Amino acid sequence: MVALSQERLVSSAASPARRSPPPGRDRLFRLASLGSALLVLIVLAGILGSMIYGGLPAFREFGLGFITSSVWNVNEDQYGAWVAIVGTLSTALIALVIGVPLSLGIAIFLTQLCPPWLKRPVATTIELLAAVPSIIYGMWGLFVFAPLFANYVQIPVSNIVEGMPIVGTILYARTPSGVGILTAGIILAIMIIPFIASIARDILDQIPSVLRESAYGIGCTTWEVVRNVLLPQAGVSIIGAIMLGLGRALGETMAVTFVVGNANRLSGSIFDPGSTIASRIANEFNEAIGLQLNALMALGCILFLVTFAVLVLARLLVSRVKVG
Amino acid sequence: MDTALPARVAPTTVAPAPWGRVRRSRHVANQALKIICTLFTILGATVLGWILLMLLYEGIGGLSPAVFTETTPGPGSQGGGIANALVGSLILTFLGIVVATPVGVLAGTYLAEYGKASKLAEIIRFVNDILLAAPSILIGLFVYMLMVQPMGGYSGWAGGVALAIIAVPVIVRTTEDMLRLVPGSLREAGAALGAPMSTVIIHISWKAARAGMVTGILLATARIAGETAPLLFTALNNNFWFNPTLMGGVSNLPVMIFQFALSPYENWRELAWAGALIITMSILALSVVARLLLRKDKAR
Numbered sequence: 001m002v003a004l005s006q007e008r009l010v011s012s013a014a015s016p017a018r019r020s021p022p023p024g025r026d027r028l029f030r031l032a033s034l035g036s037a038l039l040v041l042i043v044l045a046g047i048l049g050s051m052i053y054g055g056l057p058a059f060r061e062f063g064l065g066f067i068t069s070s071v072w073n074v075n076e077d078q079y080g081a082w083v084a085i086v087g088t089l090s091t092a093l094i095a096l097v098i099g100v101p102l103s104l105g106i107a108i109f110l111t112q113l114c115p116p117w118l119k120r121p122v123a124t125t126i127e128l129l130a131a132v133p134s135i136i137y138g139m140w141g142l143f144v145f146a147p148l149f150a151n152y153v154q155i156p157v158s159n160i161v162e163g164m165p166i167v168g169t170i171l172y173a174r175t176p177s178g179v180g181i182l183t184a185g186i187i188l189a190i191m192i193i194p195f196i197a198s199i200a201r202d203i204l205d206q207i208p209s210v211l212r213e214s215a216y217g218i219g220c221t222t223w224e225v226v227r228n229v230l231l232p233q234a235g236v237s238i239i240g241a242i243m244l245g246l247g248r249a250l251g252e253t254m255a256v257t258f259v260v261g262n263a264n265r266l267s268g269s270i271f272d273p274g275s276t277i278a279s280r281i282a283n284e285f286n287e288a289i290g291l292q293l294n295a296l297m298a299l300g301c302i303l304f305l306v307t308f309a310v311l312v313l314a315r316l317l318v319s320r321v322k323v324g
Numbered sequence: 325m326d327t328a329l330p331a332r333v334a335p336t337t338v339a340p341a342p343w344g345r346v347r348r349s350r351h352v353a354n355q356a357l358k359i360i361c362t363l364f365t366i367l368g369a370t371v372l373g374w375i376l377l378m379l380l381y382e383g384i385g386g387l388s389p390a391v392f393t394e395t396t397p398g399p400g401s402q403g404g405g406i407a408n409a410l411v412g413s414l415i416l417t418f419l420g421i422v423v424a425t426p427v428g429v430l431a432g433t434y435l436a437e438y439g440k441a442s443k444l445a446e447i448i449r450f451v452n453d454i455l456l457a458a459p460s461i462l463i464g465l466f467v468y469m470l471m472v473q474p475m476g477g478y479s480g481w482a483g484g485v486a487l488a489i490i491a492v493p494v495i496v497r498t499t500e501d502m503l504r505l506v507p508g509s510l511r512e513a514g515a516a517l518g519a520p521m522s523t524v525i526i527h528i529s530w531k532a533a534r535a536g537m538v539t540g541i542l543l544a545t546a547r548i549a550g551e552t553a554p555l556l557f558t559a560l561n562n563n564f565w566f567n568p569t570l571m572g573g574v575s576n577l578p579v580m581i582f583q584f585a586l587s588p589y590e591n592w593r594e595l596a597w598a599g600a601l602i603i604t605m606s607i608l609a610l611s612v613v614a615r616l617l618l619r620k621d622k623a624r
Contacts, residue, residue: 133550251459
């Protein structure tokens with residue numbers, strides 16, 4: 001044994017010196033990868049920093065009134081974020097109300113109902129919805145969906161609800177052009193489906209099949225298995241997936257800019273045009289100077305903080321199940 | 325016993341319904357779930373199909389050789405193509421990926437090979453996931469403050485950096501995931517031969533995870549190729565061949581589509597549709613190829 005190892009040592013020492021990496025390369029590589037990883041942190045800090053720096057003059061000028069004021073007047077240099085904030089929240093909320101049931105339905109179909117041979121093509125189709133550029137959704141929404149929506153939903157519904165209390169306000173279109181808050185919400189709903197559905201599918205797939213099988217074994221129907229076994233098991237992380245979709249919906253820009261109508265007024269009706277933070281930035285930033293630029297930056301700052309909070313919450317909720 | 329059981333049970337069940345011994349309400353709820361879920365899935369697939377059909381219907385008519393050879397027409401002028409926008413988009417996407425790939429791969433390597441479960445790695449992973457879903461328009465604003473304002477004007481470089489910032493988190497994520505699939509015994513075998521850590525990573529881990537990492541880079545390319553919002557304030561767009569130094573506005577497909585689609589000129593809108601068709605088909609093809617690549621590797 002001793003002889004053997006000695007012989008090896010000798011042979012390795014005797015062999016011509018192999019190409020060994022230059023000293024220091026190991027450390028350099030380690031530092032480079034650490035540096036790249038830290039760059040990720042720096043970028044996030046940089047985004048936050050630049051938003052605060054750019055938005056500060058506007059915050060200073062208007063104080064808290066910037067958030068609560070609904071005036072956005074370029075000529076008089078008066079800016080308030082309220083209309084855009086309401087638009088952002090309401091479109092995102094509509095997107096969730098429509099998108100979440102659809103996404104969960106698709107996830108349940110993919111994990112519980114779909115025949116195995118169909119699984120892959122269907123999953124790929126849904127995932128490809130996420131690959132379509134958002135500007136294409138905008139074009140589809142504006143040129144294809146909005147006219148149909150105006151003719152077959154806005155006009156008939158407006159005729160029915162006209163004059164009714166509450167409903168008559170919320171669902172009445174003064175100018176049934178097809179674009180507006182609700183249209184933006186519907187387009188956003190379609191855009192967040194692939195994100196929520198694919199995470200929900202992964203979560204459902206992770207649930208041990210023993211649980212499912214034992215539920216089927218005592219005679220549960222598919223609905224009962226989903227309702228009483230899978231959903232409680234998935235629980236919080238499904239909410240995390242939904243929050244992730246919400247984060248997407250809040251910050252989506254191009255598609256919304258096409259279909260939201262870009263009106264700067266507060267309306268009680270979801271059929272009326274409005275604007276979101278992202279759409280306002282996209283529309284005005286290139287022509288903005290002075291205080292308007294700062295106000296748009298401040299809008300960006302608000303959007304960043306809101307999406308950041310939502311995404312942090314989402315990440316915490318999704319990861320909890322993976323650990324537990 | 326076996327034969328006695330059914331006999332004893334039988335009297336308690338009153339005439340089984342045609343669908344078995346399931347109460348009607350349960351049966352209805354179950355069928356409703358199945359039908360609704362299937363319908364939702366069909367709806368999702370329909371939307372994709374509808375969008376593709378729309379692009380084909382509107383875009384194919386506009387496709388002609390001129391589209392690929394002529395520059396974008398000015399307001400009110402006839403004809404024209406989108407050659408400058410196509411080339412600009414290719415350059416910007418290429419620039420973005422060239423910047424993002426080393427950073428993303430190295431950062432992903434750090435997370436999978438060095439950081440692992442350390443606190444710093446956990447934080448970076450967390451932040452990376454947030455960047456992955458961060459609104460792209462904010463990244464445009466950030467790069468505007470970072471590069472456009474200090475450099476005194478729009479540039480292709482700023483556009484490339486904005487796209488790179490969007491691509492990095494995608495690459496970091498896939499690189500880490502793929503490296504984690506490489507069995508530890510492979511690394512140990514390398515280390516046992518006396519290879520330093522960097523050699524083990526480059527020659528063993530990266531090699532084993534190569535297909536997955538390439539998929540990540542392809543997916544990142546697909547992601548940034550259609551991004552519009554971050555280019556609005558960085559690369560801008562214009563109707564001419566851009567300056568070879570990439571300073572000043574660099575024409576690119578997404579912003580061109582945005583501007584032309586909403587314009588009053590017939591030929592502009594036609595070009596927007598042609599551009600939309602080209603860009604969507606390329607991105608979808610890239611995504612499908614990336615998926616196939618990964619599947620082939622997994623099968624092996």
